[in-house]
Amino acid sequence: MPGLPKGHVGKEFAFEGATARYIDGGSGGATICRAQPRRRRSASGPRPAGRQTFSFSPIARTARRSSTRGRSSQQSTASSTQDDREESPMTITTRNLLAMTLAGASLVALRQPAAAAEKMKLKLILPTAVTTFMLPYLVPKDQGWYEKNGLEVEELFVSGDSTALRTMLSGGGDLTIVGPPTVFKAVIEGAKVKSIGSWQPVVDYRIVAAKPIATVKELAGKVFASAGPSDLTTELPKMVMKKHGLDYRSLRFIQVGGHPARLQAVAAGKVQATMVNTLTSVKGQNERVINVITKLVDDFPKLGYVMLVAKDEDLANPAKRKAMKTFLEGSIMGARFTMEHPDAAAEILAKRAPDMGIDLIKPVVRELNAMKVWGIDGGNDPEVLRFTSTVSTELGMIKREVKLEEVMDNSISDEVIAKMGKK
Numbered sequence: 001m002p003g004l005p006k007g008h009v010g011k012e013f014a015f016e017g018a019t020a021r022y023i024d025g026g027s028g029g030a031t032i033c034r035a036q037p038r039r040r041r042s043a044s045g046p047r048p049a050g051r052q053t054f055s056f057s058p059i060a061r062t063a064r065r066s067s068t069r070g071r072s073s074q075q076s077t078a079s080s081t082q083d084d085r086e087e088s089p090m091t092i093t094t095r096n097l098l099a100m101t102l103a104g105a106s107l108v109a110l111r112q113p114a115a116a117a118e119k120m121k122l123k124l125i126l127p128t129a130v131t132t133f134m135l136p137y138l139v140p141k142d143q144g145w146y147e148k149n150g151l152e153v154e155e156l157f158v159s160g161d162s163t164a165l166r167t168m169l170s171g172g173g174d175l176t177i178v179g180p181p182t183v184f185k186a187v188i189e190g191a192k193v194k195s196i197g198s199w200q201p202v203v204d205y206r207i208v209a210a211k212p213i214a215t216v217k218e219l220a221g222k223v224f225a226s227a228g229p230s231d232l233t234t235e236l237p238k239m240v241m242k243k244h245g246l247d248y249r250s251l252r253f254i255q256v257g258g259h260p261a262r263l264q265a266v267a268a269g270k271v272q273a274t275m276v277n278t279l280t281s282v283k284g285q286n287e288r289v290i291n292v293i294t295k296l297v298d299d300f301p302k303l304g305y306v307m308l309v310a311k312d313e314d315l316a317n318p319a320k321r322k323a324m325k326t327f328l329e330g331s332i333m334g335a336r337f338t339m340e341h342p343d344a345a346a347e348i349l350a351k352r353a354p355d356m357g358i359d360l361i362k363p364v365v366r367e368l369n370a371m372k373v374w375g376i377d378g379g380n381d382p383e384v385l386r387f388t389s390t391v392s393t394e395l396g397m398i399k400r401e402v403k404l405e406e407v408m409d410n411s412i413s414d415e416v417i418a419k420m421g422k423k
Contacts, residue, residue, distance in 0.1 A: 165182055
């Protein structure tokens with residue numbers, strides 16, 4: 001807009017449907033002030049009827065002054081009055097709200113790295129020294145998978161299934177892995193626990209005998225070494241004999257102790273037969289002191305071995321549940337790795353149990369793979385639980401059969417398998 005004659009300064013005119021006026025911009029420039037929808041009360045009294053008053057905000061249009069000598073044009077911005085600088089309450093509120101929103105977003109952004117850096121933690125209670133059934137856990141632990149996925153696992157070793165479960169129930173840990181009868185008995189007595197999976201859901205026990213005994217039929221009337229009067233190592237051989245149509249009452253049991261001790265008793269001729277795990281059996285075969293009579297998984301393919309157990313209250317805790325989900329995912333990955341890379345898995349076990357020897361561990365892992373004992377899909381098999389509950393009841397190990405909903409929670413396993421896919 002060219003410079004305005006002095007007579008125009010202060011005059012009102014129509015501008016986009018509102019009343020506006022020219023304000024002197026100095027040096028011939030001018031600013032057009034556009035009407036804003038805010039009423040102002042005049043200090044000198046009411047305005048004439050029919051007139052609407054406004055406060056103004058500059059639109060900042062400046063007149064251009066041309067130079068006849070070819071010089072570049074310059075802009076001149078008019079100075080505003082105090083009324084011109086005023087902003088509406090809506091403008092102030094919006095600006096403040098935007099500032100607060102940006103500040104809040106900045107605080108959230110600052111906090112996010114700290115939250116992401118917080119590691120999940122679980123305390124795992126193990127009922128025995130490192131052995132073969134722990135491979136699905138040992139693999140991801142050794143490879144740093146848990147750590148990479150934000151989970152810190154602390155190990156606590158105790159002696160026996162009952163001690164392990166009691167320790168967890170008393171708050172000494174978050175997870176434990178024990179035999180089904182121990183879990184069944186605790187649930188019947190009121191413990192609020194659930195199996196969320198298993199590293200090795202089915203047994204890998206074998207009945208072995210001194211040479212030249214080679215068949216189940218030849219076991220009749222023999223002396224049998226077991227861990228105790230009501231232990232599985234006593235009751236399961238009776239079931240095998242019964243299944244084969246033989247009188248199990250002809251067996252005579254004596255208590256010897258753990259797997260290595262029972263194998264030694266057979267080798268020394270103190271007993272004629274016993275039931276041991278695959279690791280001990282392969283050792284005896286390598287030493288040429290025993291024959292394998294039968295594998296329990298052949299006679300009872302749905303007989304449970306160990307269950308990964310957690311308290312109900314921890315399963316209801318979002319933070320604990322998230323950690324357990326990560327833990328179970330790692331265990332499934334470890335079970336699948338063991339099936340696909342048995343020698344590499346054997347080397348991982350040998351690191352944690354060097355006394356076993358890699359030459360023994362490798363064939364043992366291959367044998368376990370052949371029996372398909374690993375929990376490659378989580379390990380919580382309803383059929384295994386039902387059968388094991390029935391057998392435990394028949395053997396007098398528990399007072400009654402347990403229901404699936406009492407002892408099994410597959411919700412975490414289902415989430416993990418939905419992510420990883422089923423094998």
